[in-house]
Amino acid sequence: MNLSDVVKEFGLEVKTGSGHLDNEVTGGYVSDLLSDVLAHAEDGVLWVTLHIHQNIVAVASHKGLSGIVLVQGRQPEKDTMAKAEEEGIPIMVTGLSAFELVGRLYKAGIRGAEAH
């Protein structure tokens, strides 16, 4: 499944990186601690978070994540948007809570790592 499938399936609003929606989604990761994502997220996963600070872009870029979904309708900060466009990192927004979105992603076949 690639990002554009996920965007269509779950009605996500694409805020940045619209030229990179062919990124393959290899799995999912949910966390609101950047250090945790730095330590544990794997290449290609879709990151679900409520974090809107621009550092999420640097973290996603460093880890090679396929994209970031902001939950509960949270809007990325202006600096975050600019940095994400510059780095080509797709940021999407859903009105759903993290729990609800992840449940639906899981049902659609997206998985997390089983153990670290």
Next chain:
Amino acid sequence: MALRRIKADLHVHTCLSPCSGLDMSPREVVNAALGKGLDLIGVCDHNSAENVLAVKKAGERNGLMVLGGMEVASSEEAHILVFFDDDDDLLRFQEYIYRNLEGRNDERSFGLQVIADDEDGVTGFCDRMLIAATKLPAEAIVQAARSSKGGSLVVAAHVDRESFSIIGQLGFIPPSLALDGVEVSAKMSAAELRERFPECRNYPVITGSDAHGPEDIGRRFTWFTVEDGTVVEIKKALAGRDNRKAEC
């Protein structure tokens, strides 16, 4: 020594912070601060103090007082400003932070971490991942600062912000945390902070620029009525002791 009123911005980064540019070199920082009429700055790069001595030296040459410190990220990702009068205390504290900070910097994603001398010569690059959080809970960071030989000044950074602030990350300020004060960001006034976060009424409030570029230095500042720009004096001002005062 007589009391005087000094204009201070205690939250200034240098080119060592991955999110700051090369234009935040020691001389540029000092010149920009003097240009804004500041008497005192606090140098606090993320999880490192490797440019403090250079800025101190450049400041001394040009008549700017400089407090040496760092902005430490706790394991909960709360940012805490820690300053020392004694450079050896600061360097020992830095060693403790480094022992608890994992990872190597990725310059492409996070930016350069430039170590400079007081003449703006580049002397090296810090290869630790300074953008990362330490393994240390906020409590441990404060305790370590307090165990230094000389005095330490500990302030919770930008507590009004949602991310990287003690209130944003922990929900409220743990009452056991021995803070000298809290810092309000450039986003709101001290009065608004006390209004929106009533728990901050229990702490002295300062404000600082959190400057990552020269143009931001001094955009926010605190007036201290003190004898000198030292940790010992600033602590007295925050506690309102001996006619010292802090106003912002």
